[in-house]
Amino acid sequence: MRKKSPRGQIIAHGAKNSINNPSCYTEYMEKHALLSLNNVSVSVLDKPVLYDIDLKINNGTSHAVMGPNGSGKSTLAYALAGHPNYTITAGSILFHGNDLVAMPIHERVRNGLFLSFQHPVEIPGVSVASFLKEAYVAVTGNHISPVEFHDLLHKRCAQLKIDESFTARAVNVGFSGGEKKRLELLQLLMLQPKLAILDEIDSGLDIDSLKIVAAGIELARQENPDLSIILITHYQRILDYLVPDYVHVLCEGRMQHSGNAMVAHMLEAKGYNEYKRP
């Protein structure tokens, strides 16, 4: 028997003015949330990992999901993106008010969901440029001319301080950790999603790369103020550059706490122990 923990019901607040009035806020969010998870449980290959997750993401808001290793953070990301090994066993997920679970993976993406991978895979023989071109056409439906596409790619590379020669290399083949993260970010800028789920985009980066990545995310937000972000991270570090509207603490498969950016600082000082079962 699973019991719903009291903390598991805490709702992620997506509209600042209603933070002290949860019931009114809930009603508002049900109608307007970009993404809403309602009592969602997830199993990975039949092993339960996430329990009773409630999460509401409104347009233009940024959310950090923090938690220790194995807490289920990446599971949340993969389940939202639709990985076949991740099964929603209970609850519902609405994206733009539609049933997300029923959508094939590529439809989720074409409707504005973007997942940046913690460990992006190699696609040997396929250049970054041709991969991005095909992805761009698939996601946006915009059959851009080769010249226009080249100009766009050139601009985006410059914004992320990526050397143009990078785009002739095979996707992720022989890339350093930092290069992989930058390619993920380049895709974010090219594909212009409505919801970006960034799974540990800060892991393994030195401080200079981290600043570039943070600046890239900030740029995406400036270009599209409606862009919502779920930033999954272990560490407070990136939150110094990207202050989230909300911080959610995921521990042992449950949403344990939600609050503002201060929560992250608290975690940095105290760790996750208070959320763990004794």
Added chain:
Amino acid sequence: MNIKGLNKEIVESISRKKNEPQWMTDFRLVALDIFESKPMPQWGADLSDLDPDDIYYYIKPIMDQQTEWSDVPEKIKTTFEKLGIPQAEQKFLAGVGAQFDSEVIYKNLKKRWADQGVIFCDMSTALRDHEELVKKYFSTAIPAHDNKFAALNSAVWSGGSFVYVPAGVKIEMPLQAYFRIDSSQMGQFERTLIIAEPDSFVEYVEGCSAPIYKKNSLHSAVVELIALPGAHIRYTTIQNWSNNVYNLVTKRAIAYKDARVEWVDGNFGSKVTMKYPCIVLKESGAKGSIISLAIAGNGQHQDSGGKIIHLAPHTTSSIIAKSISKNGGRSSYRGLLKVIKGAHHVQSKVQCDALIFDDISRTDTYPTIDVKEDQVDIGHEASVSKVSDEQLFYLQSRGFTEQSARALIVNGFIDAFVQLLPMEYAVEINRLIAMEMEDSIG
């Protein structure tokens, strides 16, 4: 005269119908004896369903055939549609009649080649008009006794191309069998001979991406290339046989001093393909490269590879063989790299890469390396990779459908092959891959 089975009378009558000189008739008859005396090969792909007595060895030219468009299988028609091939051409490719008169279109080009002394015609015409040239080189690279099916081809050959490039002439545009379509071109037992005189260059492209529909189930061609000193021949094949065909082909090139030969060989379709293009590096400085691609689907066995024989010092070679197995198909790489004693300073690199789609498909590698010389630099690499669920998920999460994700992965895998193709062939290959991927899902 469409009679099943084979005997001396049939061979003689093929030769007589073509008004061949006596030496060719004799050559055919000797080859027939060899064919009959050799057992079916017991190595390689399973040929037990192939019954040599149940095959037409001479069929009337396609133009006279009474094949009806309605007889062509629906799957072949759909494929033509998807490839965007004009209807007249579709009919030709399906053997419904030679309505596609490409001769006219390419007449001007042919005139330009002819002005430079280039000969490009079908093999029977060459035997009639250029007998001395043919006699000098015919069957010098592949003797009739080379293997059972080379013997068969030698006995009953019909059609195929003859190319002669004079010394120093460089033909800047690929000669394409596809554009020289006539009734004899796409026969079952075609015989092709290319002679490149010193310091000449020729690129020859055979076949096209459309599936070649034949009622007959055996295709057994012989292709010989002679690259004289300093000459450069590139021979590209893209074949997509309908899946009832046994495609058993012998291809060999002789490269003389400082000559260069490239085989580019793409095998789609067929029930069984056994094809191992060979290059004999006969004199110093010769270079050979073989790059091949095979896709084996349900019920298909692609047994292919390459053979390089280094007979002289300072010769270099490379083999890149790529194969894809899916839906229970099987692909095998079978290769030979031979360096004789005295062939020092040889450089050779063999690389075979296999991509497998699922757990029911199969890939094998049978490399033979026979090196009798110490001063050589030889490398062999083999890799097997599987289309991973994580790759598919990654691409799907970038908006690709599962089908287009698979196609992208395959296109990446075969990139090194496609890079070598003329542009229009590269485009056709991409379409073909996309179609193959459609077939591999549900």
